Amino acid sequence: MVQTPPPPDIAQRLQWLEDQRAIVRTLHAYGHTLDYGDEAGFIDCFASDGELGWSMYPQPLKGHEQIRTGFRRHTHAPDAWHKHMLVQPQVTVQGDSALVLSMFFRLDPYISTAGPEIYAFGRYIDTLVRCADGHWRIRSRIVEKEAARAEGPALARDHGTDRALSAHHKGAGHGH
């Protein structure tokens, strides 16, 4: 005879809602910190063994130091104004791990149209973990860039001379 598991109690239901909220907060923080150059805040979005798969690099950035280097090569305000906008996160929590599928688009200013435009859109595939301090951090972010303008944003420029991460890619500022 199959036994039906007991329904979750109030504390479990509350915990589920809190987890969802905390996970989405981390995802939102990723965009804010990247756009405004909050390096410590950005790094704090990732687990110490976190991986970040930006399309500009052939391999995922692994661990805080590589992610920090990637962050420093990316553009930020006030040198370049852009918005990493994340919408419609689908969050599946299983214990201390979560899978999230969300849509993103990035807004940038363009000279050719004399206005803001959508630079790119796509999907984030994220795995987050509940860390020892209770906060949810990204263990893995895969960025699927599905569409991008051929023209680069007006204010994007290569910030770095660091060649350690990629000997091939020259388009810094477009990580997503």
Added chain:
Amino acid sequence: MALIAHYLHTTRGPAMGIEERLRLLEDEQSILETLYAYGHGLDYGLEDAWIDCWTEDAVLDWPGRAFMRGHAELRAGFRSHSHAPAMYHKHVVMAPLIAIDGDTATVRSMFARLDRYPDGPGIRAFGRYRDTLVRCADGRWRLRERLPEIEAVRAQAPLGGEPFPDSAAMRKALVGTQEKNPGA
């Protein structure tokens, strides 16, 4: 502590009871409803609903316009703004980061404004809202302060609309879309 770390780490205490934890979630939802009501009210001309987003002593600093303080000035600002059906636009707010401390909340969120142009819909502007909200006597969270930061703006006026009023903030927001820096 970095700004974002503040939002990540101050919203829930380590020893909160069930009632407090539920209250925090309800507060966050109530704050979101006020942020959403701002856009709906402004876009569709819902004057009373929009005014109800604000405390009596609230301040709003729209770039390029006179600083507003209190309901009477906010109402005048609302009436000088475009609304549907005369003009269709969307004030979209996204990625809100909410930090609640008792009866006060600080929120950082991204915004984009969508408008109609001769060649179709387009993004007129984007930027960031810096907000302070308070829990009012009736339990509703209302804006006490909204300081929009406009970061990029389209030079072309939308269908049926005027260009944004000239100001230092607007000239700065045009920088990224001009061959020459108009503010230089």
